[in-house]
Amino acid sequence: MKRIKIFLAVLLSCAALAPAVLAGGFKMRWVETELLLDRDGKAQVSYAVRWNSDDAQLHGFYFEGFQETPVFDLEKAYALDGAGIRYPLEIKKLSDRKYDIVLGGGRAFSSGEITYFFRYAADLQASGNLTQTMAGEKRLAVLNWAPVQWDDALDHEALTVRFPVELAAPAVDAQALFAMDFRTEKFVNERYSIDYPTVRNAEGKDVFSVRFFRKALESRYHFQVQVYLDAARFALNTMAYGSLAKAAPARTKYLPAKEKYYLNRYFPGSMLAALPVSRGETLFVILLLALLFVAAPFFILTVKHNAMLTAQAGISAVNWDGGEWAAPKAQVSSFRVAGKVAKNLSPLEAGVVMGVPLAEMLGLMVANMERKGLLKVRNYSPLTVERLPGISASNDPYETALLAAIKPDGTLDEAGAQSALKTLGAGVEQKIWDCDLEATKEHYRKEVDRRGQQGMDTDLGYYWGGYHRHYHRYDNRAYDGAVKAGDGLKAALPQDFSAGFDSFRTSKMCYEGAFANSACHDACHSACHDACHSACHSACHSACHGACHSACVSGGH
Numbered sequence: 001m002k003r004i005k006i007f008l009a010v011l012l013s014c015a016a017l018a019p020a021v022l023a024g025g026f027k028m029r030w031v032e033t034e035l036l037l038d039r040d041g042k043a044q045v046s047y048a049v050r051w052n053s054d055d056a057q058l059h060g061f062y063f064e065g066f067q068e069t070p071v072f073d074l075e076k077a078y079a080l081d082g083a084g085i086r087y088p089l090e091i092k093k094l095s096d097r098k099y100d101i102v103l104g105g106g107r108a109f110s111s112g113e114i115t116y117f118f119r120y121a122a123d124l125q126a127s128g129n130l131t132q133t134m135a136g137e138k139r140l141a142v143l144n145w146a147p148v149q150w151d152d153a154l155d156h157e158a159l160t161v162r163f164p165v166e167l168a169a170p171a172v173d174a175q176a177l178f179a180m181d182f183r184t185e186k187f188v189n190e191r192y193s194i195d196y197p198t199v200r201n202a203e204g205k206d207v208f209s210v211r212f213f214r215k216a217l218e219s220r221y222h223f224q225v226q227v228y229l230d231a232a233r234f235a236l237n238t239m240a241y242g243s244l245a246k247a248a249p250a251r252t253k254y255l256p257a258k259e260k261y262y263l264n265r266y267f268p269g270s271m272l273a274a275l276p277v278s279r280g281e282t283l284f285v286i287l288l289l290a291l292l293f294v295a296a297p298f299f300i301l302t303v304k305h306n307a308m309l310t311a312q313a314g315i316s317a318v319n320w321d322g323g324e325w326a327a328p329k330a331q332v333s334s335f336r337v338a339g340k341v342a343k344n345l346s347p348l349e350a351g352v353v354m355g356v357p358l359a360e361m362l363g364l365m366v367a368n369m370e371r372k373g374l375l376k377v378r379n380y381s382p383l384t385v386e387r388l389p390g391i392s393a394s395n396d397p398y399e400t401a402l403l404a405a406i407k408p409d410g411t412l413d414e415a416g417a418q419s420a421l422k423t424l425g426a427g428v429e430q431k432i433w434d435c436d437l438e439a440t441k442e443h444y445r446k447e448v449d450r451r452g453q454q455g456m457d458t459d460l461g462y463y464w465g466g467y468h469r470h471y472h473r474y475d476n477r478a479y480d481g482a483v484k485a486g487d488g489l490k491a492a493l494p495q496d497f498s499a500g501f502d503s504f505r506t507s508k509m510c511y512e513g514a515f516a517n518s519a520c521h522d523a524c525h526s527a528c529h530d531a532c533h534s535a536c537h538s539a540c541h542s543a544c545h546g547a548c549h550s551a552c553v554s555g556g557h
Contacts (some may be wrong), residue, residue: 024058026053027151028061029113035145036162039235041125045070049116051109058109060089060102060116065148068390074097077118079103084346084397088350089118097555115430125238132231132239139231140181142240146224156218158225159225160197163234165208172196172208180208181230186224188212220365221469342435346507347463348398349428350444353437356470358421359493362412363486364466367401368459369394370481374403376482383488384410396459398424414493446469 029050037042047066051058077089088104101118103109124130129145133286147159165180188194201207212225237256345353351361366385369375374391380386385406393400401423405416432440452468454461456478469476 020096025060026051026056028150028154029159030051030154030156031147031150032158032160033147033162034162037124037130037143037164037234037359039164039233041123041234041238043068043122043124043130043234045122046119047117048426050113051116052113053109055111058103058114059107060100062094063091063101063118063148066097066100066122067129068122068517069096070099070122072118072120077101079109079114079116080316080423080426080430081109081114082430084423086397086401087114089116089120095248104298113430115308116428117426123238130236132234132236133228134239138181138310140228141185141231141234142226142228142237144224144226146222149220151220153219154221156213156215157217157221157223158211158213159223160209160211161225161227162199162207162209163229163233165229166201166205167198170198170206172198176208180233182208182210183228183464185226185443192225211286221361222527241439245549302402318322331525336436337434338436339439340412340435341440342432343443345428345440345444346398347467348396348424349431349466350447351463352424353426353432353441354439354444354448356467356468357486359490360466360470360482361488362376362402362417362489363482363484364463364479365399366485366489367479367482368462369399369403369460371456374399375406377485380484381487382492383412383485385412398427412489412492417489417493432529 020109022226029052032048034044034046036046049061049146058349072091074091077091079087079089081087087107087109090102090104092100092102094100101116114341124143124145130141133140133142146155167176169176184194194213195211197209197211198206199209210227212223214221214223218224220351286302342353348361348365366375366383367379370377370385372394373388374394375388376386378386381555387410389407394403398420401420402412402417405413405420406549407413407416448467448471451460451464452472454464455464456465465476466479466482469479
């Protein structure tokens with residue numbers, strides 16, 4: 001009888017848990033952040049946050065824990081799911097340190113993977129994350145910053161920092177790092193894989209970039225980086241002066257830096273470095289401890305004296321001449337799994353990976369939409385099309401993005417074409433981030449021969465047939481329209497559209513300096529948007545808000 005009771009108790013417990021299991025859930029998979037620095041310390045911070053939802057209702061999440069003051073780019077915030085469907089995002093300010101980021105229009109995402117993209121401008125010099133320090137007689141700029149911490153454990157996290165430094169050549173080697181006085185704290189090398197992706201700025205110059213990468217992060221991981229660069233590369237007006245025992249001089253050439261994490265001078269990368277205490281607060285704590293341990297004043301004074309002897313001016317106690325720092329070792333694409341192939345790419349995504357020229361890709365998209373009766377080509381040089389009445393979308397999300405770029409006069413809007421290609425690129429990145437690019441490219445090159453001679457009456461057959469014509473270089477009259485459309489676009493759009501996607505990703509079109517939304521825009525947006533959002537949010541969203549949101553916690557600095 002006792003065994004029966006135990007069995008029934010276990011059965012009832014399982015029954016109680018069943019609804020929660022069947023209800024599914026969602027989890028954050030990975031986060032990738034880009035930090036784009038200007039010479040004056042202004043920055044653009046961009047986040048890509050991947051979620052996986054399993055038969056749940058995912059609306060969004062709280063964003064908090066940043067030290068800088070963000071000015072969000074509300075118009076360009078969006079989410080993209082695994083099918084390439086794009087959702088606008090709403091970003092609502094809850095407090096100075098907390099924002100609510102949700103899918104627009106009260107929408108929810110139920111199953112599959114979705115990535116949230118948002119960005120903001122900030123002044124990292126004003127927040128104390130970017131300043132100057134002295135290493136002997138050498139003046140260095142120091143960046144001490146971290147993305148926000150997240151409640152969920154992550155498959156991987158990456159941070160790419162783009163410095164305002166133009167390179168003489170795209171490849172970054174030890175000699176180039178030495179010439180820039182680029183240095184890192186030891187803990188940075190120990191924690192992260194590091195490589196140097198290249199991108200070109202608005203002037204077409206290669207820009208120095210560093211990517212930090214780590215797999216399998218525990219909940220609330222603090223992704224702190226602390227790096228140094230020749231201060232002449234910036235135009236900063238603050239300096240980390242003095243030490244714990246000595247305040248900044250009364251008269252200085254630079255403004256004293258705001259050091260909100262003063263212990264990071266002496267314990268970089270440690271738990272103590274994450275404590276938000278200033279120099280004054282640190283001294284207060286030391287004095288308080290001295291009073292508490294008055295029975296051992298000699299011991300306290302001795303320890304304090306030794307600490308003063310080793311303290312150095314600057315934001316970190318680094319003995320530059322004694323080998324306390326190590327030059328970062330390049331581990332290019334160390335996060336990619338050798339031999340792993342992304343076999344779930346759509347035909348357009350496969351074309352991107354294979355490196356089909358972008359103008360040719362766009363030409364195929366235009367011709368395929370004409371084949372399906374979504375538009376009609378009026379002229380090829382310059383390319384002019386007519387979007388047929390009542391047509392606003394295609395069955396392919398990337399074609400829909402291009403369809404939206406058609407202006408009223410029938411020409412293709414350059415910014416819209418860029419946006420369509422970036423949307424396509426984002427969809428590809430979601431699927432290939434940890435794959436072997438060469439192995440994936442080789443896989444789809446073989447698919448060209450296998451799939452390239454199917455019928456042209458489907459999207460699949462049309463695109464693979466176009467790739468077959470491209471790689472085997474033969475004439476196929478059925479693709480004359482696509483070729484002429486591509487040539488027309490090549491003549492009308494910037495030169496970057498003539499190259500493959502790899503070149504597009506590193507082009508000046510994909511590089512944007514720090515930006516700022518106007519106060520009028522933000523005020524107007526808050527006045528006429530927040531009221532409607534709050535009413536709808538309260539009515540149908542707030543009840544399950546806690547369940548549907550994952551909070552990120554403080555600590556990014």
